[in-house]
Amino acid sequence: MTVHFDLAALGMLVAVAETGGFTAASARLGRTQSAISVRIQDLESQLGHKLLERSRRGVTPTDAGERLIAHARRLLAVEREALADLAGDTPSGRLRIGIPDDYMDAYLRPLIARFAAEHPKVELEVRCDLSKRIEPALLAGEYDLAVVTQDPKKPMGEVLRREPMVWVAGRGHRPELQETLPLALFSEGCRARPRILAALSTAGKAHRLVFSCSHTSGVLSAVEAGFCVAAITESAIPPSLRRLGPAEDLPPLFELTVGLMMAPRPDLAARRFADALREEMSLLRLAA
Template identity: 90%
Template sequence: MTTHFDLAALGMLVAVAETGGFTAASARLGRTQSAISVRIQDLETQLGHKLLVRSRRGVTPTDAGERLIGHARRLLAVEREALTDLGGDTASGRLRVGIPDDYVDAYLRPLIARFAAEHPRVELELRCDLSKRIEPALAAGEFDLAVVTQDPNRPMGEVLRREPLVWVAARGHRPELQETLPLALFSEGCRARPRILSALAMAQKAHRLVFSCSHTSGMLSAVEAGFCVTAITESAVPASLRRLGPAEDLPALFELSVGLIIAPQPSLAARRFAEALREEMMTTQLAA
């Protein structure tokens, strides 16, 4: 029996357990699902224990798997500490990140300064765009990492969190009282837009589009002016707006899945940024 662990395989096991499946773990690690599966099977053979169980709910650890994951996290933490101590874990170079601009304030603003302080040799480059344009751009090599609103019919990447969409209007204004609801929406290509319009149509709520914009700042400015309402992610609601709902005769909305996609063979900078982003998302969700 082998007396040493394959730390890369342990990292794969932890990733599968944390993301709930091989597809999401593959997106996180930038490795194929088959490669991850083979390495975990090798671990199972080495230890003589089944570590993961597949079901309709996803992939979950067995009792032995849970015990090993606890040890694996500690071993991987020691490895990172050793690399950092010996100077072999210094991220550097340019890191290109694609993200819709409504997610920048909600997710990236809290961690950008911290990441820059911890990784001074990384040049961080953000580009904001619609998710449907970010995904092919990443596939073409234009980004190292992307945060997107997942397409519910063809989700890509690992799910970072699920964001409720909520109706909002300006404080001191009541545009929702108009017989025909004046509506502001992101430009065509926004993945939430057709679903918002569908929700209004199914509720038989009369509405008209009075403003359209590709940037959050423009959208919020229109709503804050008081002549329209919109629907945005819950974490993006500023203090200047008030939330609306059934009391205002507006239909219930839905959740968006926020996904993280990492380019194949990611750089150390991309892996470190992804780790920081996952930690930030988990912290803000627990605090919500």
């Protein structure tokens, strides 16, 4: 018997995964929690796979759920595009995006060319800045959409991804062998910076700041030159660097939570870009 997907149920599954629970998904979709739960249970029975794990910390997709969600986002995007095309509803105008530059290459670069080709009437304007400056700028109306490193004390936006921080050094160089660790950091205001310094202090690891920069390219250049180490996001590690860890007497690090923020009343272009970005994040998780 041929199995056909229930697109409404797939939309509910995606909403639960993106919001982290049935309560938030219910508010987003305007459906009762019980109705959403029943539709997803029916989907699980139809496919023969458990799609969600429920715990005290919330609801998370299983491996099968992650794979299905990646497909579901593409199917739902096609559905939206078809309905918009029939309605003559085509995105246009300027789309203003804010993002830290260490996420630019990892997240937006694979997406921008495809989005521009699919939506030729949309003008993309991307500005790179620190997350702590992007958040208030979006709330003030300066951006339509933003990708930020969430403040763990006051997270804002929808969770897109959890990004591990990793110690790195240049290939062919051993700065980690110095008695006092030479360190490169992003400039003051970077949300990872105080947590990196706290990890070193807690471990009792002697260190000294030898380089700081507001841009990823500057930090990577300093590390590649061989005179310092740095902690950067896993997705930003280029082939010119090598990972460091406990074997080099460096303390374990943490994960950053990457969030998606939208203007209060996002237009069609912003909604389409957000959908494409969520799909990109799903593909990255599957490739990991």
